[in-house]
Amino acid sequence: MGKTPPILLSNVGVRYNMRLKKKRTLRRSITQASRFDAQGHFWALRNINLEIQDGETVAVIGGNGAGKSTLLMTLAGILAPDDGSIAVYGSIATLLHVGAGFNDELNAEENILLVGAFLGVPTSVMRKKIPGILDFAEIGEFAKSEVRTYSSGMRARLGFAVATSVDPDVLLIDEVLSTGDASFRDKARDRILELMQKARAVVYVTHDLSSAKEFCTRSIELEGGKIIADGPARPIIDSYEKKMRGKLR
Amino acid sequence: MATASLRLTVGRPRRGPIGTIVETLRSIYQRRTLLLYLTMARVRQDGGSSLLGNLWLILDPAIQLAIYYFLVGIVLNRPQENFPLFLFAAILPWRWFTMALSSATESVRRHDKVMRQIAFPQIVLPLSAVAASTTSFFFGLIPLFSLYLVYPDRLTSWVLALPLVIAVQALWTLPFAIMFSALNVFLRDISSLVRHGLRLAFYVSPALFSFEKIQSVLAPYPPAHLILDLNPMAWILNAYRDLLYEGRSADWGALLAVALASIPFSLLSIYLFRRMSPSFVKVL
Numbered sequence: 386m387g388k389t390p391p392i393l394l395s396n397v398g399v400r401y402n403m404r405l406k407k408k409r410t411l412r413r414s415i416t417q418a419s420r421f422d423a424q425g426h427f428w429a430l431r432n433i434n435l436e437i438q439d440g441e442t443v444a445v446i447g448g449n450g451a452g453k454s455t456l457l458m459t460l461a462g463i464l465a466p467d468d469g470s471i472a473v474y475g476s477i478a479t480l481l482h483v484g485a486g487f488n489d490e491l492n493a494e495e496n497i498l499l500v501g502a503f504l505g506v507p508t509s510v511m512r513k514k515i516p517g518i519l520d521f522a523e524i525g526e527f528a529k530s531e532v533r534t535y536s537s538g539m540r541a542r543l544g545f546a547v548a549t550s551v552d553p554d555v556l557l558i559d560e561v562l563s564t565g566d567a568s569f570r571d572k573a574r575d576r577i578l579e580l581m582q583k584a585r586a587v588v589y590v591t592h593d594l595s596s597a598k599e600f601c602t603r604s605i606e607l608e609g610g611k612i613i614a615d616g617p618a619r620p621i622i623d624s625y626e627k628k629m630r631g632k633l634r
Numbered sequence: 635m636a637t638a639s640l641r642l643t644v645g646r647p648r649r650g651p652i653g654t655i656v657e658t659l660r661s662i663y664q665r666r667t668l669l670l671y672l673t674m675a676r677v678r679q680d681g682g683s684s685l686l687g688n689l690w691l692i693l694d695p696a697i698q699l700a701i702y703y704f705l706v707g708i709v710l711n712r713p714q715e716n717f718p719l720f721l722f723a724a725i726l727p728w729r730w731f732t733m734a735l736s737s738a739t740e741s742v743r744r745h746d747k748v749m750r751q752i753a754f755p756q757i758v759l760p761l762s763a764v765a766a767s768t769t770s771f772f773f774g775l776i777p778l779f780s781l782y783l784v785y786p787d788r789l790t791s792w793v794l795a796l797p798l799v800i801a802v803q804a805l806w807t808l809p810f811a812i813m814f815s816a817l818n819v820f821l822r823d824i825s826s827l828v829r830h831g832l833r834l835a836f837y838v839s840p841a842l843f844s845f846e847k848i849q850s851v852l853a854p855y856p857p858a859h860l861i862l863d864l865n866p867m868a869w870i871l872n873a874y875r876d877l878l879y880e881g882r883s884a885d886w887g888a889l890l891a892v893a894l895a896s897i898p899f900s901l902l903s904i905y906l907f908r909r910m911s912p913s914f915v916k917v918l
Contacts, residue, residue: 401916402913402916454750458750458915461751461752461753462753463749463750463751463752463753463915464912464915464916465912478752479751479752481751481752482747482751485747485748485751485752486748486751486752488675488679490675490678490679491674491675491678495671495674495675498671499668499671499672499675502665502667502668502670502671502672503668503748503752503754504752504754505664505665505668505754507667508667559751
């Protein structure tokens with residue numbers, strides 16, 4: 386096709402200065418000794434080489450502390466790489482966790498505009514999305530009242546509706562596929578699938594291996610901040626599952 | 635839609651201090667809508683979505699005034715002439731300073747969740763806190779000016795010079811707000827230190843008592859006297875008193891000095907904040 390891949394990471398590394406992060410316990414110092422470099426920096430990601438093509442849905446799996454969230458944040462532009470380079474072609478957005486950026490004192494409409502402002506979406510564009518969002522979330526007359534007064538279900542629906550109102554070229558998902566109550570869940574699933582199909586590439590971080598196998602074409606496994614496996618989703622995830630089950634015994 | 639069409643981030647882009655400051659200012663301008671909405675949300679929060687709603691923006695300072703009037707004016711029996719006006723002329727700006735610093739200090743920490751999901755210039759967080767407290771300050775001018783109905787002789791045309799003093803105070807507050815918001819991410823104690831420090835500063839400031847009174851009380855303690863002399867907030871409060879209560883010209887030389895010193899401090903704080911901001915999500 387000759388089109389540039391939407392995501393290209395070359396030798397990306399992201400490090401944390403452990404003097405700042407007080408999670409440095411003795412146990413970690415020993416078990417994760419290899420991730421500390423000479424200056425005592427902790428490399429959350431190291432030597433990451435990743436190229437994601439059009440149409441790929443990549444599941445990112447791995448244990449806790451493997452670097453999955455760090456990878457997402459780096460893709461989203463929240464963290465800058467301390468090593469290497471990252472190129473993202475096209476707009477990129479994280480499927481927001483429910484209620485991210487919401488302010489309780491504002492009503493539904495105002496919160497939609499606030500989240501839009503956080504995302505950098507022009508107000509005029511966001512305003513046009515408001516009716517669709519309110520409709521999808523089934524907010525009804527509560528649209529004019531403060532979010533403070535909403536039930537948890539309403540909040541979840543509104544949060545989800547706003548989060549999925551984005552239509553990015555590259556979609557990042559961090560464990561958000563199971564939200565809301567059962568009746569809303571089907572609507573939610575369809576919406577997410579729709580987004581995944583529209584996007585040029587999707588990166589899905591999750592512990593939910595069954596959904597990973599269901600939605601994704603490819604999978605990478607992170608361990609100790611490095612990619613230790615990269616290939617078609619099903620086999621990679623299956624062998625990861627086997628490994629995990631082996632560990633539990 | 636969300637971010638630029640191409641984002642190529644290479645290793646560690648080394649921009650000099652000026653480049654960093656310019657880039658930060660540009661990003662603030664690009665995200666001015668976000669700044670506006672955050673400010674509005676904050677003002678709404680301060681004003682209270684309670685029964686009386688926005689009325690609290692006026693009532694809050696008025697009640698605080700009443701309390702100090704009672705405490706200092708009646709109980710401690712140290713009233714100046716037309717004490718309410720004397721008090722309010724300094725308490726209102728001090729309230730502004732306190733609110734701005736307190737809310738700014740917590741502003742970055744409070745938004746940890748959204749910072750981990752969306753990339754945006756975090757500096758809008760302390761800036762919106764300052765903007766919101768400034769808005770509350772303007773609301774507080776209403777009860778202040780209504781005091782002139784009670785003490786009409788205190789009103790002079792010097793009041794028109796007020797915007798100048800307000801501008802100087804805003805400039806002076808900015809670097810503190812920005813720095814404290816960043817430092818509080820790494821050192822949680824900053825929040826408490828700021829709160830207690832402000833409280834202490836209030837009681838030794840010319841807000842409750844006249845400048846001369848404080849000077850005479852602190853005269854036997856040279857170090858404290860020095861703090862008072864070198865405290866730009868004291869000069870600023872004096873300026874408010876001069877214009878609003880004494881009806882005379884303020885010490886424009888001192889104010890100009892504060893303004894000129896604040897500019898490099900503000901730019902420095904912007905630079906430091908921008909250098910520290912990539913580490914915020916790594917720590918929170």
